Amino acid sequence: MAEGILSAASGPGPGLVARLLRYGVVGTVVSLIYSAAVIIAVDGLGVANPSLASMAAFLVTLPIAYFAHRRLTFRDAVSDPLQPWRFAATATVNFVVATAGMYLLTECLGRSFYLGIAVNWLLIPGTNFLVYVLWVFRGGRVCAWSTP
Secondary structure, eight states: OHHHHHHHHHTTSSOHHHHHHHHHHHHHHHHHHHHHHHHIIIIISOOSOHHHHHHHHHHHHHHHHHHHIIIIITTTSOOOTTHHHHHHHHHHHHHHHHHHHHHIIIIISOOOHHHHHHHHHHHHHHHHHHHIIIIITSTTOSSTTSOO
């Protein structure tokens, strides 16, 4: 099974390390855009509720994340018409995690929204990489290590 995951992660071209590097660069850029949008909304525009700012920032970054990962991170993955839908399903889970985390930290625990941003940076990327490799960008296969 581990062999299959590594094979799926590396895809038909570049190796796992190259894909992880691309994922890291794309993820960092998307995370910086998300973080800047939250900070601008709260500190610059005076949005009183960091959870709402997080929601708006998430929605702004969603199309950027999909197209960047599709075109850069998983550029060698076979495209299929369900990829955007699988990405949207994954994004929905991420949206709940990001929003609930921000709400819990800021509204319930009274912490800074900056901590909410940091927690999102820690919780979401690792899981997303595995989900993207094994499900979202799998190219129409039932599982990532099956033959098309």
